[in-house]
Structure formats: C-alpha cells, structure tokens
Amino acid sequence: xxxxxxxxxxxxxxxxxxxxxxxxxxxxxxxxxxxxxxxxxxxxxxxxxxxxxxxxxxxxxxxxxxxxxxxxxxxxxxxxxxxxxxxxxxxxxxxxxxxxxxxxxxxxxxxxxxxxxxxxxxxxxxxxxxxxxxxxxxxxxxxxxxxxxxxxxxxxxxxxxxxxxxxxxxxxxxxxxxxxxxxxxxxxxxxxxxxxxxxxxxxxxxxxxxxxxxxxxxxxxxxxxxxxxxxxxxxxxxxxxxxxxxxxxxxxxxxxxxxxxxxxxxxxxxxxxxxxxxxxxxxxxxxxxxxxxxxxxxxxxxxxxxxxxxxxxxxxxxxxxxxxxxxxxxxxxxxxxxxxxxxxxxxxxxxxxxxxxxxxxxxxxxxxxxxxxxxxxxxxxxxxxxxxxxxxxxxxxxxxxxxxxxxxxxxxxxxxxxxxxxxxxxxxxxxxxxxxxxxxxxxxxxxxxxxxxxxxxxxxxxxxxxxxxxxxxxxxxxxxxxxxxxxxxxxxxxxxxxxxxxxxxxxxxxxxxxxxxxxxxxxxxxxxxxxxxxxxxxxxxxxxxxxxxxxxxxx
Numbered sequence: 011x012x013x014x015x016x017x018x019x020x021x022x023x024x025x026x027x028x029x030x031x032x033x034x035x036x037x038x039x040x041x042x043x044x045x046x047x048x049x050x051x052x053x054x055x056x057x058x059x060x061x062x063x064x065x066x067x068x069x070x071x072x073x074x075x076x077x078x079x080x081x082x083x084x085x086x087x088x089x090x091x092x093x094x095x096x097x098x099x100x101x102x103x104x105x106x107x108x109x110x111x112x113x114x115x116x117x118x119x120x121x122x123x124x125x126x127x128x129x130x131x132x133x134x135x136x137x138x139x140x141x142x143x144x145x146x147x148x149x150x151x152x153x154x155x156x157x158x159x160x161x162x163x164x165x166x167x168x169x170x171x172x173x174x175x176x177x178x179x180x181x182x183x184x185x186x187x188x189x190x191x192x193x194x195x196x197x198x199x200x201x202x203x204x205x206x207x208x209x210x211x212x213x214x215x216x217x218x219x220x221x222x223x224x225x226x227x228x229x230x231x232x233x234x235x236x237x238x239x240x241x242x243x244x245x246x247x248x249x250x251x252x253x254x255x256x257x258x259x260x261x262x263x264x265x266x267x268x269x270x271x272x273x274x275x276x277x278x279x280x281x282x283x284x285x286x287x288x289x290x291x292x293x294x295x296x297x298x299x300x301x302x303x304x305x306x307x308x309x310x311x312x313x314x315x316x317x318x319x320x321x322x323x324x325x326x327x328x329x330x331x332x333x334x335x336x337x338x339x340x341x342x343x344x345x346x347x348x349x350x351x352x353x354x355x356x357x358x359x360x361x362x363x364x365x366x367x368x369x370x371x372x373x374x375x376x377x378x379x380x381x382x383x384x385x386x387x388x389x390x391x392x393x394x395x396x397x398x399x400x401x402x403x404x405x406x407x408x409x410x411x412x413x414x415x416x417x418x419x420x421x422x423x424x425x426x427x428x429x430x431x432x433x434x435x436x437x438x439x440x441x442x443x444x445x446x447x448x449x450x451x452x453x454x455x456x457x458x459x460x461x462x463x464x465x466x467x468x469x470x471x472x473x474x475x476x477x478x479x480x481x482x483x484x485x486x487x488x489x490x491x492x493x494x495x496x497x498x499x500x501x502x503x504x505x506x507x508x509x510x511x512x513x514x515x516x517x518x519x520x521x522x523x524x525x526x527x528x529x530x531x532x533x534x535x536x537x538x539x540x541x542x543x544x545x546x547x548x549x550x551x552x553x554x555x556x557x558x559x560x561x562x563x564x565x
Contacts, residue, residue: 014121018129021270029268049263058300065333065437069308070317076352077342080389084338087124087418089306090271091426100302104290105280107208109180112550122419126275130561140178142261146254147176147212153250165237168200173234178207182543205540209285214528217279217291226255232527264294283310284499287319292328311499313373321380322445333437334383341394347509356393368511374411381442385432386413449490456493461517465502471518479522496534504536
C-alpha cells in the first residue's frame with residue numbers, strides 16, 4: 011500500500027492558474043508562490059460580493075482516537091465528489107502546524123486519494139503565514155518588554171503580564187521561562203512562557219478578521235497585561251498594532267491550492283480546537299461561498315470542540331449560516347471508545363461497538379441542538395464488517411440523522427458520491443441554525459451551558475484564580491463575549507481517559523483569560539497545555555530529505 015506522499019506524487023498537478031480558471035478566478039487576482047500555490051487578492055472578494063452565497067457545509071467528527079477518523083480526508087473527498095457530480099464545490103481548510111507534523115500526527119493535508127497538494131509544501135512552511143503570525147506575536151512581546159525596560163510609562167505590573175511569546179513547534183521546555191536575566195542592559199527579569207503559534211491570539215485575530223482594517227483594529231485591542239492599579243494595557247497603547255498588521259498584510263490573504271482531482275481548495279489559518287477556536291479563516295470561508303455552489307469546511311477535533319466553536323464563535327462573528335453538518339465516524343474509533351485496544355480494532359466486535367456508540371449518539375444530539383441537518387459519514391476501512399456497519403446505520407436512523415458510507419481515502423471523489431448525495435439532500439432541506447447560548451448570559455452561565463449541554467457534565471467547578479479573572483472581565487465590560495473552551499480532545503469530559511459518553515463528571519476551569527482582539531473569552535480546563543510536548547518517538551525522526559531535495563516520512 012502506497013503512503014500518502016507516494017500517492018500525491020503519482021498524480022500530476024495542474025498549474026494553479028488552470029485550477030483558478032476552472033472556477034472563473036481572473037489571473038490578475040493570483041499572487042503566485044511557484045507553479046502550484048497562490049494567494050488570492052483582496053480585490054477578488056470585492057468583485058464577487060454581489061454574487062449569491064453557496065451552501066455552507068461543516069465537516070466535524072466524533073472524539074479523535076489513535077485509530078484515526080479522517081475528518082480532513084472526508085472534507086477533501088466530499089468536495090471532489092460534489093465536483094464529480096457536476097456541482098461546483100470548494101474546500102476551505104486549515105493550514106497544518108509544524109507541531110503535529112514533527113510530533114505525533116504527521117502531515118495534515120488529507121490522505122490517500124483525497125489530499126490537497128503540494129502536500130510537502132502545505133505541511134512545511136507553505137506560504138509563510140504561520141511564520142508571519144509568529145513574528146507579529148513576538149514583535150508585540152519584544153515591544154512590551156522594551157517598554158518596561160525604557161521606563162515603563164504605562165506603569166505595567168510585571169507580575170501581571172499575560173502576553174506570551176510563541177513558536178510553531180512542540181517544545182515543552184519553553185512553557186515556563188524567565189526573561190531579562192544577565193544584568194540591567196538585558197531587560198527587566200520576569201517570568202514568561204511560550205505557547206504554540208496556533209494557540210496565539212494573533213492566529214485567532216487573523217482567522218476572524220474581515221479585512222486588513224479589521225485585522226489592525228483587532229490587533230490593537232489585544233490585552234497584554236495590567237497596570238499596578240488594575241487597568242488593562244493593549245497593543246495599541248504600546249503602538250505595536252500597526253507594525254504587526256504590516257507583518258500580516260500578505261498572511262491575511264487566503265491561499266489557493268488543489269486536490270488530487272484538481273478541485274480548488276482554500277487553505278488559510280490553523281488554530282487548534284482543543285486550545286483555540288479551531289476554524290480556518292472567515293475570509294477563506296466567505297470566498298469559498300462566493301466561488302462555489304458548496305463551500306465544504308472543517309472544524310478541529312471532535313464536534314464537542316470544533317463544531318461548537320464554529321457555530322458559537324465563527325458563525326456568530328461572521329454572520330455565517332451553515333446548511334448542514336457532516337459528522338465523521340469510523341467503526342474502529344467507536345470500538346476504541348467501547349474499550350478495544352488499538353492493536354485489536356481490526357477484528358469484528360459488536361459488543362464493543364455497541365458500548366462505543368453512545369459517543370456518536372452524543373455528538374449527533376449536540377449538532378441537532380444548533381438546528382442543522384446532520385449527515386453521519388461512516389469512513390470505511392477494509393476491516394469493517396457488514397454487521398458492524400449495519401449497527402451504526404441503525405443508530406443513525408434511530409436518532410433521525412442521515413448517513414452514508416464514505417470511501418474517499420481509497421477512491422477519491424468516486425468513493426464519496428453516496429456521501430455527496432446525502433449532503434445535497436440535507437443541505438436542500440434547509441437549516442434553522444441558532445447558537446447554543448445568548449451573549450447576554452454571564453460568563454459562568456455560558457461556560458455551564460457548554461459544559462452541561464454539549465459535554466454532558468453534571469457540574470462546573472471554577473477555581474479561585476479563574477473566578478478572580480471573571481470578576482476582572484466583568485469590571486472591564488467584556489463579559490458579553492462568547493466562550494472558547496480549552497479542553498482535551500480525547501473525551502467529552504476534561505479527563506482524556508473517560509471515553510464513550512461519560513456521565514456524572516465535573517468540568518474544572520482552572521484559568522480564564524480574555525482575548526479581546528479575537529473577541530472571545532478562553533476558559534482553560536483540566537490539564538490542557540497551550541504549548542504541547544513531543545512524544546517519546548517524534549514523527550520528526552521519520553522525516554528526511556535526500557540529495558535531490560525529495561522529502562520522505564511525511565504522511
């Protein structure tokens with residue numbers, strides 16, 4: 011069986027100009043990064059703004075497992091299938107982070123015959139967007155420390171600086187550091203830390219900004235710390251937001267690439283849903299809606315994280331109305347939720363599958379709460395048996411969810427035709443979309459609404475430090491923002507060991523911080539880290555490049 015990178019190299023790419031031409035994108039709106047990648051100009055959306063939007067389809071998944079669910083692969087395969095049926099469909103995806111590429115996950119450009127290409131470029135550096143975000147984030151950190159060093163005119167309390175530096179790499183050693191050591195000329199000593207770039211508020215700002223002016227305004231609202239008398243200090247007060255926007259002026263433009271079947275794909279932005287809002291950029295999604303009859307987008311990790319934030323943060327902020335949601339599930343992942351270890355997932359086990367089905371059940375229920383039709387995409391593996399597949403189908407029928415078998419990894423768009431038909435039917439029925447909660451609820455009530463209604467928690471425990479921060483946010487008048495929960499992706503709870511559909515558990519909120527530029531409040535639960543670490547055997551050990559420049563080991 012060929013690896014993803016081998017499959018990607020077997021199929022010749024089209025020049026990106028030809029891919030653009032097939033969707034009526036004029037050449038003057040392409041800013042080329044070689045033959046197969048391009049950024050799309052600001053003027054393209056403006057030229058299409060009077061065109062009616064297509065239908066917005068969200069692809070999400072059950073809680074991820076080591077067996078893999080194939081959410082990105084399904085997103086790409088569905089877009090390919092719709093185009094094969096004669097429908098114009100554009101995929102709108104997130105950019106991969108170097109952290110997972112070199113950590114545990116490998117690449118993040120889909121798989122099999124449902125990939126976006128050039129996959130090596132997309133996984134490694136791409137068009138430099140993440141580097142620009144990292145630079146903008148760290149420019150703000152440098153200007154903050156310089157302000158303190160040069161007399162601290164704003165009277166910033168160095169014990170209450172909340173802005174961290176960032177790096178797009180898994181490096182646990184940088185979670186907690188001390189800066190300013192070495193003497194008076196080297197800065198004011200204080201505790202600091204790093205987060206991974208995808209968790210930076212600058213990433214969220216770029217993904218939620220409507221245009222360059224909105225980007226600069228949001229950057230200016232970023233809170234970096236507090237004064238000795240408790241007042242908030244912003245990037246605008248430090249005079250940093252203009253230079254930050256200058257660093258991001260190209261990064262804010264969506265990137266155009268292609269799938270293996272030459273379907274257009276807009277890949278832009280890449281926050282993780284376990285520590286951020288987990289969606290690609292608003293600009294890319296809006297552009298995809300103008301370019302195609304269907305815009306197929308994804309949200310990070312399971313529906314409890316990615317889909318909830320897509321609906322409650324992104325759709326609310328951008329005025330988007332989804333037509334339906336696709337929930338990706340596999341027999342293997344559901345058996346894992348039912349207690350089967352990874353090495354034994356290939357054997358039929360109806361009892362374990364039955365035990366794992368409540369996880370699927372809960373995610374379907376959650377999606378239905380937002381008023382959108384749900385289609386379960388059963389991502390097929392060769393080891394699946396007819397009895398196992400029938401059991402999942404019966405569960406979907408009982409819950410009023412449509413379903414379809416998906417074989418897009420092995421067969422590309424051809425393997426997604428059944429899914430595409432189900433999506434078209436669901437999207438045409440019409441949605442009654444509504445967010446889960448109103449913004450007028452208190453911060454605590456909004457957290458409780460997510461924890462109890464989406465996760466299934468019995469209680470929410472807010473630790474004293476988080477309560478103090480809630481009081482501060484209330485005093486600043488920022489309590490009317492939506493909530494971005496930071497939580498493990500592996501469980502509906504905040505304990506990664508609780509699989510399936512746990513009940514009777516508490517959600518513990520240990521930290522609260524306001525992302526005033528992004529426009530949401532982050533609630534950090536359990537042991538979640540905003541700077542991941544590498545596993546014992548990092549994926550980086552398998553990645554190499556030969557004398558001709560050919561990369562191996564990405565998957």
